[in-house]
Amino acid sequence: xxxxxxxxxxxxxxxxxxxxxxxxxxxxxxxxxxxxxxxxxxxxxxxxxxxxxxxxxxxxxxxxxxxxxxxxxxxxxxxxxxxxxxxxxxxxxxxxxxxxxxxxxxxxxxxxxxxxxxxxxxxxxxxxxxxxxxxxxxxxxxxxxxxxxxxxxxxxxxxxxxxxxxxxxxxxxxxxxxxxxxxxxxxxxxxxxxxxxxxxxxxxxxxxxxxxxxxxxxxxxxxxxxxxxxxxxxxxxxxxxxxxxxxxxxxxxxxxxxxxxxxxxxxxxxxxxxxxxxxxxxxxxxxxxxxxxxxxxxxxxxxxxxxxxxxxxxxxxxxxxxxxxxxxxxxxxxxxxxxxxxxxxxxxxxxxxxxxxxxxxxxxxxxxxxxxxxxxxxxxxxxxxxxxxxxxxxxxxxxxxxxxxxxxxxxxxxxxxxxxxxxxxxxxxxxxxxxxxxxxxxxxxxxxxxxxxxxxxxxxxx
Numbered sequence: 001x002x003x004x005x006x007x008x009x010x011x012x013x014x015x016x017x018x019x020x021x022x023x024x025x026x027x028x029x030x031x032x033x034x035x036x037x038x039x040x041x042x043x044x045x046x047x048x049x050x051x052x053x054x055x056x057x058x059x060x061x062x063x064x065x066x067x068x069x070x071x072x073x074x075x076x077x078x079x080x081x082x083x084x085x086x087x088x089x090x091x092x093x094x095x096x097x098x099x100x101x102x103x104x105x106x107x108x109x110x111x112x113x114x115x116x117x118x119x120x121x122x123x124x125x126x127x128x129x130x131x132x133x134x135x136x137x138x139x140x141x142x143x144x145x146x147x148x149x150x151x152x153x154x155x156x157x158x159x160x161x162x163x164x165x166x167x168x169x170x171x172x173x174x175x176x177x178x179x180x181x182x183x184x185x186x187x188x189x190x191x192x193x194x195x196x197x198x199x200x201x202x203x204x205x206x207x208x209x210x211x212x213x214x215x216x217x218x219x220x221x222x223x224x225x226x227x228x229x230x231x232x233x234x235x236x237x238x239x240x241x242x243x244x245x246x247x248x249x250x251x252x253x254x255x256x257x258x259x260x261x262x263x264x265x266x267x268x269x270x271x272x273x274x275x276x277x278x279x280x281x282x283x284x285x286x287x288x289x290x291x292x293x294x295x296x297x298x299x300x301x302x303x304x305x306x307x308x309x310x311x312x313x314x315x316x317x318x319x320x321x322x323x324x325x326x327x328x329x330x331x332x333x334x335x336x337x338x339x340x341x342x343x344x345x346x347x348x349x350x351x352x353x354x355x356x357x358x359x360x361x362x363x364x365x366x367x368x369x370x371x372x373x374x375x376x377x378x379x380x381x382x383x384x385x386x387x388x389x390x391x392x393x394x395x396x397x398x399x400x401x402x403x404x405x406x407x408x409x410x411x412x413x414x415x416x417x418x419x420x421x422x423x424x425x426x427x428x429x430x431x432x433x434x435x436x437x438x439x440x441x442x443x444x445x446x447x448x449x450x451x452x453x454x455x456x457x458x459x460x461x462x
Contacts, residue, residue, distance in 0.1 A: 001072070006084040006408055008054045010066030013110065014095040014234060014333060014380075019102050020125045022307070023072040024244075026093035026109055030067025032194035033173040033215070064167045064214050065324030069096050069107075071127060086126045086163035088119050089155070089216035092193060097235040097244070099299035100354075103130070106244055108232045111193035113254045115220050115227045116246075118152060120297045129159040130210060132297075133289065134220035137228070137267045137304075145251065145277035145306025146270035152300065153225045153290045156212035163213045176210050177218075178202040187206070189264035190221035191254075198264055224290070228254035228268040231276070234334035234382075236343070238362065242283040244301060247331035249276045275310025275329040275351050276403035278343075308360060312351070320408035323351035328358055328367075333382035333396075339443035340386070344370075344378035346396060350404055354381045357396050364457065371437065374426055376405040377420060381434065392440040 003009045013028040035043040044065070051061035067090040074080045088096070094108030102124035107117045110355030116137075119289030121130035132271050136151040180187050187200040194217065201222060203211055211219040220225040231249035238245065248255070257269035308331070311324035323329035337344070347355035357371040357379050373379050373396075381397035397399040402422040410418070422428055 001082065003070075004054075006070065006082055007060075007062070008050065009070060010050070012070075013093070014108070016095055016097050018071070018098050018125075019100070019415050022074075024096040024098070025072065026095055026126075027066050027068055027070065028092050028094060030090055030092055030194060031063040033063040034179070034195060034199075037173055038063075038230045062135070062167070064090070064171065067091060067093065069093055069127065083128075086160045086167070086213060087130055087132070087158045089117055089126060089132045089212070090214050091117065091217045094233055095235050097237055099237065099244075099297070101297060101299060104297040104299040105410070106234050106235050106246070108246070109193075109217070109229065110203065110232060113191050113193045113196070113227050114232055115152070115192070115217050115225055116229060116230045116232065117216070117220075118300070128161075129157075131155075131157045131318065132216065132461050133295070134216070134223070134225035135301075135382045136224055136290070137226040138261050139267065139269060140303070140381075142271055143306070144180060145273060145279070145309040146268075147303065147305035149283075150301055151288070151290050151302045152295060153220065153223050154293065155208055155216065155220060155223065156208055157214050157378040162209065166210050166214065168176070171210060171214070173215070174213060176204060177208045178204060188222045190218060190227065190228040191264055191330040192217045192221050198262070207425075226265070226267040228263075228265065229257045231330075233332045233348070234346075236334040236336045236338050237340070238343070240338055241362070242299070244281040244283060245307065245334050245336065246279045246281060246304070247276065247330055247345070248279060249330040249333055249348060249386075250274055250278050272308055274312050275323040275327070275349065276331050277306045278308040278328065278331045278334070278345060279304045280307040284356075298373045308345070310351070316409045318410070318412035320353040320405075320410040321351065323349065325352060328356075332378070333380055335382045337384035337386055337443070339392070340384065344382055344384055344386070345392065346382040348378040348380075353405065353408060353410065355398075357382060357394075369403055370394070371396055373433075374401040374422060376403040376428075377401040377432075378403075378423070380432070387442045387444040390442045391438070394437040394440070396436065397434045399432035400429050401426045401431065401433075 010027045015025040048058040052058040065351045069085045094110040103121040105119040116135040116394045132155045133152040138149040141147040234246040250271040281301035281304045282298045287300035304420040310338045329351040332348035333346035335344045343360045345358045374460040375396040383395040
């Protein structure tokens, strides 16, 4: 695909299919614009290297080109086009999941000291203009991973065109904020992922929109939103029950209680669970933002609570696992099937030597392993298709097989032979695999076109 019209694609990660049949991608780990200003920084080197490779000119390097939601449309002739939705905010986009109103979108923000964001578009099936919100987490408990109420802070409204015009004006970080190396009057102390340590900022006059959409996580923190989440990964929707599921792959660091007293905020004080937690967010209408204004959406989450948790082991077992293999470790990709009433969860974990894909029935609460990927690989590309010409499929891919296996403590098998086998048969850290579980009858239709529920009613009548 040609991304030159949007200045290239930066670190694409998990994506989704929109209800209007486009691909909503992601640009993960946005380059930090403050660090970019230092010509000796790693960030400057990365963005300039990208610009040199992509444009053939490192002077075109601009960190504000990256960190958004790209939407890809494929026409009837198979031609693809792309646009970046700058109005959805700039952060470490992991996945965008659109709600049934075709307007409300929830996002993952991958990294350490990240935020939870929600976007409400002005028009259905059009993400080019809308209002961006950030959540403030108000802890209510620690049971089953933890729980908290969510207060949504309105960061502002904008359009893709407005934000792009700000970027194209040549704006820099120093045009948006004043900085201080120490606490200072009228400066706000924050800590967020891209900078990684406490910083003291003051917004320059008239730069609210630039801050909200180019420095989304920083601005959210300055307004009181929570930027303590860690490894926020996949998001999926249970439409019938009005629930969103969200994966926290590693519940540690910013999500633990700050015992040093040095962090500028400590909203989240949950137990450390390195193997992560899958959270459930119940959706409601009529919710108000932090200023008491009604949010124009029937799919707002007023709270979140743990649904499935992993179990860390005190020491590695003979296969190198540092987490219980009968529980999920580091949930990442999520997909939900209404026909099966099942939440599918793919792992990206160094805690399980072989990562798994799991199926959790939301009614029976039964959890089953359904697939294992090669040792060291991450389970990716998870998607449950309930009906494709009379059959159902569960898609799951893998990437970087053999990664970190050599450093694991494995005594149950010959580790050298394992590494050699992966290298010869698959390719250590070099390849991925694309596949699916097949042979499953349609879960929504029989081949004669009748819905299963209709046939069941007919059978009962007979």
